[in-house]
Structures are given as structure tokens and as C-alpha cells.
Amino acid sequence: MVTTERRMDDETTMKQAVRGDDRALAILLRDNYSLLYRYMLKVTMNKAMAEDLVQETMLKAIERIGTFQLRSKFSTWLISIGTRLYMDEMRKKERERRWRNAEQAMQSIRFDAAMRQDEWPEALDALGEMPYEIRVPILLKYYYGYAYEEIAKWLDIPIGTVKSRLHNGLKHLRKELSQ
Structure with a gap:
């Protein structure tokens, strides 16, 4: 009750x-x-x-x-x-944890480059801030010279998507580097 x-x-x-x-x-x-x-x-x-x-x-x-x-x-x-x-x-x-890990990894790469007395262009800083889906195709195409078809095959995405990511990534890089 x-x-x-x-x-x-x-x-x-x-x-x-x-x-x-x-x-x-x-x-x-x-x-x-x-x-x-x-x-x-x-x-x-x-x-x-x-x-x-x-x-x-x-x-x-x-x-x-x-x-x-x-x-x-x-x-x-x-x-x-x-x-x-x-x-x-x-x-x-x-x-936050993923961001800290990515930031530490980037600092480690910069430190290694400085120790080897390699150049660290501003483009790599801008590239490091991009999402990996865009960063990887840019690196494969423009730093290592692979063809669209190879990149598409490795990433398991259509060639049109590779081209789109490259276009948008380069547009973003130009904007970042012009500032």
C-alpha cells in the first residue's frame, strides 16, 4: 500500500x-x-x-x-x-586522443627531417592537416608519381573519386599556402 x-x-x-x-x-x-x-x-x-x-x-x-x-x-x-x-x-x-596522436606523429616526422637536415616545406604541414582520404591520393600522385588507375586500385575507389579528391585537395592546398 x-x-x-x-x-x-x-x-x-x-x-x-x-x-x-x-x-x-x-x-x-x-x-x-x-x-x-x-x-x-x-x-x-x-x-x-x-x-x-x-x-x-x-x-x-x-x-x-x-x-x-x-x-x-x-x-x-x-x-x-x-x-x-x-x-x-x-x-x-x-x-582528442586521435588528434594528439596525429599531432605527436607530425612533430616526430618534422624532428626527423630536421635531424637529417631535410627541408620541411609548408606544403607538408598543410597536407598533414588534411583528412587521410584526400592526403593519400595527393601523396601517391604528386609526390610519388603514380597513375590515377593505380591509386584507384590501391584505395579501392573509382578513378573519378581519385580525380575529385585530387582536385579538391589541391584547391585546399593552394588556399592554405596562399595565406
Whole structure:
């Protein structure tokens, strides 16, 4: 009987919160804070990150309470927001990690060139900032002299795509180098 009463109270509180009752929303957030925190702690395995994500989740819930559909428990809605925020954060960290690795690799190549007293033209810096899908055909064609057909075969793309990537890549390089 107590759980049914509590559930009715929760439903009433959720409806009030969705209608803009700040007190009802504060009650829901307070009542679900520890559950959300424990969940985020298990997901992240990092106390500081869990705390940050809980705060971000609470802010998102406050901003978007009007979109809550009342089809699930409020805690489920908070967990879904928190999970999406965590996944976004992990994708961001992965992109940053890849960028750092690429930057370190480029610095290593520059250092090697300097040690051998080779020239490092600005074109290589501009080329290094291009996506690999464009950088590889440019290198194969203009640095190593391979034919369109060979490049297309190696990259398993149509010759027209090779030509298009070369055209767009050179256009981008000219623009970068003219600045």
C-alpha cells in the first residue's frame, strides 16, 4: 500500500514538474540524486567525472523538463540523459586522443627531417592537416608519381573519386599556402 501511495505521489510530482512547478522538480531531482550519482560512478569509474556528469544531467533535466513524456520513471529519464552525456564525453575524448596522436606523429616526422637536415616545406604541414582520404591520393600522385588507375586500385575507389579528391585537395592546398 505504501509503494502504491508513493508511486501516485511520484506521478503527481512528475506531472506538476512537467507543468513548470519548480518545487516539484526540486523534489524529483533531490530524490533521484543519489541513484543517479551511484549509476554514473559505476559507469565512469571516476569520481570527479561522475560528479560532473551528474551536475550536467541535473542541468539538462531542469532545461528539458517540459519534454519529459511521463512514460517512464523520472530516474530512468535521468539515467538516459546521463548516459548520453557520458557517451558524448567519451567520443570527445577519443577525438582528442586521435588528434594528439596525429599531432605527436607530425612533430616526430618534422624532428626527423630536421635531424637529417631535410627541408620541411609548408606544403607538408598543410597536407598533414588534411583528412587521410584526400592526403593519400595527393601523396601517391604528386609526390610519388603514380597513375590515377593505380591509386584507384590501391584505395579501392573509382578513378573519378581519385580525380575529385585530387582536385579538391589541391584547391585546399593552394588556399592554405596562399595565406
